[in-house]
């Protein structure tokens with residue numbers, strides 16, 4: 001960050017009074033620009049013994065497979081964000097999504113919140129951010145063509161839990 005988004009003056013790095021770490025502070029208006037991690041919300045959509053994946057049409061990781069997920073918008077709940085992303089990326093609708101996985105990814109300052117939900121139907125299709133949408137059985141998952149480590153971790157956990165048909169909420173820290 002070089003300039004204040006409030007007044008346009010240049011910012012500097014300094015520890016504000018009463019704080020304990022450096023922030024961007026505007027030299028002109030004094031506004032402190034706090035920066036915090038972003039939340040990515042998504043869904044692991046299942047139907048029978050299959051999972052819906054989307055092939056990414058956008059960078060990063062274009063052409064690789066992912067679960068429908070994306071950054072929360074202002075004013076949304078995490079569940080609303082997950083449902084919206086699933087609709088945008090796969091025109092898919094999911095019944096009663098429940099929180100299933102939380103990934104802390106501190107080196108990119110993101111928190112993933114992945115819900116688990118049954119597909120309403122098979123009327124899914126690629127949205128603008130997807131090249132292809134497809135149901136995969138465990139044996140067909142393209143493990144070497146998954147877009148992100150969080151997606152690989154999600155699918156691995158899901159197939160493990162499915163053996164007992166028990167899906168507690170998991171939280172995991174993903175390292176670089």
Ligand SMILES: [Zn+2]
Pocket residue numbers: 004005006007008009026027028029030031
């Ligand atoms: Zn300013």
